[in-house]
Structures are given as C-alpha cells and as structure tokens.
Amino acid sequence: MRAIKNKDLNDRRSTANDAKAAQLQAYRAAIAAAAPTREARQAERLAIAEARDERRAERERVKLEEQNRIAAEAAEREAAIAAAARAETEARELANKNRIARVLEDEAARKAERDRRYANRKARRA
Known part of the structure; x- marks a missing residue:
C-alpha cells in the first residue's frame, strides 16, 4: 500500500523556506565562484x-592637425595670390609710368627738332 502523506501548513512552509535558503546559498556560491x-x-x-x-x-x-595644415596651405595660397596681384599691379603701374615718360621724351624731342628747324630757317633767312 501506499504511504499516505499528510502534510500540514507548517511542513509546507518549512520545506519552502529550506528551498529558498538552498537557492540563496547556491546563488552566493555562484557569485563567489564567478568573482575572479x-x-x-x-x-x-x-x-x-x-x-x-x-x-x-x-x-x-x-x-585637428590636418585642419590646421589645410588652413595654413590656404593662407599661403591666398598670400601668394595677393603677392602676385600686387606684383602685377606694380608692374602695370611701372609700365604706365615708363610709357608716360617715353611720351614726354618723344614730345620734348619733337619740340626740340621743331625748334632746331625753326632756328635753321631763321638762320637761312638772315
């Protein structure tokens, strides 16, 4: 025959508490083992x-270094462009001044030639 198990409330509570304690102990052991x-x-x-x-x-x-290098190269290019533009402007101004000087020299030479011819004509008449 089967043994009849008659469990009352206190027996079930103690069994549940024992199971919870065993689970807690197993959990603490697993944490301690896994700590390292x-x-x-x-x-x-x-x-x-x-x-x-x-x-x-x-x-x-x-x-940041690349950005600084790019900025420095851009500044160098702009400085070179500005220097080239300045040099071109100065060359253009110098060419204009030379042209004006040549025009004035040519004008003075024409006047001198005219005055010489005028003087020669006067000398021939006198």
Whole structure:
C-alpha cells in the first residue's frame, strides 16, 4: 500500500523556506565562484575602453592637425595670390609710368627738332 502523506501548513512552509535558503546559498556560491572571472572581465573592459578613448583622442588630434595644415596651405595660397596681384599691379603701374615718360621724351624731342628747324630757317633767312 501506499504511504499516505499528510502534510500540514507548517511542513509546507518549512520545506519552502529550506528551498529558498538552498537557492540563496547556491546563488552566493555562484557569485563567489564567478568573482575572479568577473573582475578579470571588468578589467579587460576597462582596458578596452581606455584604448578606445586613446584612439579617439589620436583621431581627433590628427584631424585637428590636418585642419590646421589645410588652413595654413590656404593662407599661403591666398598670400601668394595677393603677392602676385600686387606684383602685377606694380608692374602695370611701372609700365604706365615708363610709357608716360617715353611720351614726354618723344614730345620734348619733337619740340626740340621743331625748334632746331625753326632756328635753321631763321638762320637761312638772315
């Protein structure tokens, strides 16, 4: 025959409490066993995060250097363009001054030639 199990409320409560205590003890044992590997994983994650931050800082530094280099090259190009424009303007002004000087010299030479011819004509008449 079967044994009849007659469990009352107190027996069920004590069994449930024992089961909960066993689960809690197993959980604490699992945490204690996993602590060294957890700390190692955490240290590894921290190292990875630091390396990531270093790489990001390096990328930003390189990007900043590149932007500064590009800005410096642009400033050099603009300075060279301005210098070339200034040189061209000065050359144009010098050419205009030379042309004006030649015109004045030619005018003076024409007047001198006219005066010489006039003087020769006067001399022949006198």
